[in-house]
């Protein structure tokens with residue numbers, strides 16, 4: 001994982017590469033994952049290039065709350081009334097592959113526990 005905050009998600013935010021965007025506001029963007037791991041697999045990201053939750057700052061508090069409420073709204077919009085899994089892969093051991101904070105919403109199938 002590179003340390004730069006310029007990632008493929010920066011290009012999606014700037015609309016330089018296509019994505020199936022399902023929600024957008026001034027702070028956040030949500031789009032379907034290109035390699036879905038469930039029938040519904042959506043990523044919610046901040047437009048601000050925070051690397052991951054481990055790199056978030058106290059001044060990001062309101063933004064992080066906004067992202068979680070966006071998860072709620074996007075999951076509802078996607079019809080996940082039966083529940084869903086929310087995941088933030090963080091750093092190398094967390095399995096993070098894109099160096100821009102993102103929240104996975106996975107749904108429309110039962111999830112097992114523990115995760116792999």
Ligand code: AMP
Nearest residue numbers: 008019032033034035089095096097098
């Ligand atoms: P993570 O492994 O938690 O860092 O998740 C990164 C996610 O981004 C993976 O699930 C990828 O499938 C997804 N991804 C990578 N590139 C794109 C893209 N261009 N459009 C949509 N999703 C992407």
